Amino acid sequence: MTEPIFALKDIKTLVNRNTPNESMILKGINLDIQAGDFITIIGTNGAGKSTLFNVISGSLLPDSGTIYYKGKNITNLTAEKRSRFLSRVFQDPKLGTAPRMTVSENLLLAARRGERRRLIPRGLKLHREEFAALAATMHNGLEKRLDTFTENLSGGQRQALSFLMATIKRPDILLLDEHTAALDPNTSAHLMAATNNRITQDHLTALMITHHLEDALRYGNRLLVLDNGKIIHDFKGAAKTDLTLSDLRKLI
Numbered sequence: 001m002t003e004p005i006f007a008l009k010d011i012k013t014l015v016n017r018n019t020p021n022e023s024m025i026l027k028g029i030n031l032d033i034q035a036g037d038f039i040t041i042i043g044t045n046g047a048g049k050s051t052l053f054n055v056i057s058g059s060l061l062p063d064s065g066t067i068y069y070k071g072k073n074i075t076n077l078t079a080e081k082r083s084r085f086l087s088r089v090f091q092d093p094k095l096g097t098a099p100r101m102t103v104s105e106n107l108l109l110a111a112r113r114g115e116r117r118r119l120i121p122r123g124l125k126l127h128r129e130e131f132a133a134l135a136a137t138m139h140n141g142l143e144k145r146l147d148t149f150t151e152n153l154s155g156g157q158r159q160a161l162s163f164l165m166a167t168i169k170r171p172d173i174l175l176l177d178e179h180t181a182a183l184d185p186n187t188s189a190h191l192m193a194a195t196n197n198r199i200t201q202d203h204l205t206a207l208m209i210t211h212h213l214e215d216a217l218r219y220g221n222r223l224l225v226l227d228n229g230k231i232i233h234d235f236k237g238a239a240k241t242d243l244t245l246s247d248l249r250k251l252i
């Protein structure tokens with residue numbers, strides 16, 4: 001088996017340390033993520049899914065355990081440094097984009113993350129066709145709104161933009177934290193299909209938290225069930241393909 005691109009070894013996180021309310025949220029998580037994995041994650045409210053993403057992204061350091069990226073111990077690497085190879089899309093469409101900047105400007109910022117940003121006006125012209133083509137892959141009219149301030153977009157368009165910004169530099173790890181949950185069913189299904197196309201075509205490695213069991217089943221090559229701070233099921237390959245909705249309903 002090839003070396004995992006990202007691995008968690010016996011990760012534990014405590015909250016309210018040294019107080020009467022001290023409790024363990026993640027209770028020894030072990031997870032090897034292979035390059036190209038598209039992992040869907042389900043679990044009841046409070047199971048620890050967002051905490052798991054916080055630990056992977058570096059916004060929360062674990063209390064014990066080790067995190068590896070391409071074989072290197074990055075347990076104490078800051079979230080900012082991890083953002084060079086990892087991006088995350090949140091549930092709230094407002095979180096990923098700058099409201100008083102246009103769609104094009106947001107895309108340019110994302111494309112140039114980590115670089116000097118002096119050439120923005122020229123960059124906008126240079127990249128216009130590329131951004132229009134990219135926006136068109138979302139199939140929601142975003143390509144016609146390149147000069148619109150982000151705050152004037154619909155929630156679905158804004159979330160599609162957040163997704164494009166998170167993936168424009170092809171991160172090694174993409175975290176989708178219920179990124180379709182705030183959208184109406186039709187818009188959510190559209191974004192989910194566009195998400196899957198992008199992940200598949202660009203061979204991205206992605207983890208997606210969802211409460212839509214149908215999406216957890218339909219998409220990805222692997223499905224994790226989290227319960228009370230532990231991974232209680234890890235279905236891969238044929239084991240995932242063979243799962244049914246009623247199987248899943250019995251598990252959570």
Ligand SMILES: Nc1ncnc2c1ncn2[C@@H]1O[C@H](COP(=O)(O)OP(=O)(O)OP(=O)(O)O)[C@@H](O)[C@H]1O
Nearest residue numbers: 015016025043044045046047048049050051052226
């Ligand atoms: N900073 C904190 N202090 C105290 N408790 C916390 C803290 N962060 C998380 N928790 C608790 O840890 C548990 C796991 O929370 P987490 O948000 O990871 O769950 P989740 O599976 O993402 O839930 P949901 O599906 O509702 O988003 C919950 O019981 C939550 O209340």
